[in-house]
Amino acid sequence: MVDLHSHVLFEIDDGAESIEQSIEILRIAYDAGIRKMIATPHFTLGEDVEKMTDRRDRRLRALKDAMEHEGIEIELKAGFEVYITDELFNEEELHRLCLGDSDVLLAEFKYHGLKREVFIGYIDEFIKKGVKVLVAHPERYSYLINDPMLLDALLSRGVMLQVNGISLFEDSEEGDFARFLVERNLADVIGSDIHHPASRRLKAMKKLGEHPGRNVIRALNDTPDKIFEGRGV
Numbered sequence: 309m310v311d312l313h314s315h316v317l318f319e320i321d322d323g324a325e326s327i328e329q330s331i332e333i334l335r336i337a338y339d340a341g342i343r344k345m346i347a348t349p350h351f352t353l354g355e356d357v358e359k360m361t362d363r364r365d366r367r368l369r370a371l372k373d374a375m376e377h378e379g380i381e382i383e384l385k386a387g388f389e390v391y392i393t394d395e396l397f398n399e400e401e402l403h404r405l406c407l408g409d410s411d412v413l414l415a416e417f418k419y420h421g422l423k424r425e426v427f428i429g430y431i432d433e434f435i436k437k438g439v440k441v442l443v444a445h446p447e448r449y450s451y452l453i454n455d456p457m458l459l460d461a462l463l464s465r466g467v468m469l470q471v472n473g474i475s476l477f478e479d480s481e482e483g484d485f486a487r488f489l490v491e492r493n494l495a496d497v498i499g500s501d502i503h504h505p506a507s508r509r510l511k512a513m514k515k516l517g518e519h520p521g522r523n524v525i526r527a528l529n530d531t532p533d534k535i536f537e538g539r540g541v
């Protein structure tokens with residue numbers, strides 16, 4: 309299993325609070341069947357790319373050393389979960405924010421009230437700059453759940469969707485939409501979005517990995533592995 313969405317790096321966002329917590333998360337991830345993982349700390353367009361990338365890479369190096377010491381065999385790379393705002397970014401900077409060595413940007417949007425034209429405008433801007441968009445947890449955006457035209461517009465532009473594994477077990481509108489996306493084979497990636505060791509998010513991933521259907525295998529392993537390895541999707 310390949311997890312492209314995690315807040316496993318310590319002291320950088322609202323995820324792991326210490327290197328010990330990072331290690332704990334990684335142990336649980338290994339037990340869940342995850343062998344490749346991308347650390348995706350939150351990043352808001354407009355922040356200093358250089359500074360944040362340096363900070364992230366220092367944490368990544370420290371964590372990899374600790375993992376080696378602890379014997380945890382997960383291949384770990386870095387990316388960001390980028391919160392999209394009206395800030396315009398140059399092409400080079402956007403590519404530095406992508407997942408691992410890929411040209412795929414894990415993008416998070418406003419949870420409520422984002423206008424359809426604005427969302428589509430962002431996507432067109434990224435396409436122009438050669439960046440492929442992987443939308444983080446589409447099931448969380450209330451305006452998207454209720455707007456099949458927006459969903460069609462995104463899919464026709466080649467946008468990919470990353471559903472949170474835990475959403476598939478939720479009895480809510482979010483859960484219904486997440487299951488709809490998987491059933492229709494529209495969820496390209498299922499990720500954990502793990503923040504803390506005590507969370508149930510990795511247990512949900514484990515459960516999904518135990519009896520996966522065809523669509524789930526594609527989203528838990530095949531497509532995320534292509535992105536992880538920087539192969540085309």
Ligand SMILES: [Fe+2]
Nearest residue numbers: 313315389501
């Ligand atoms: Fe996240």
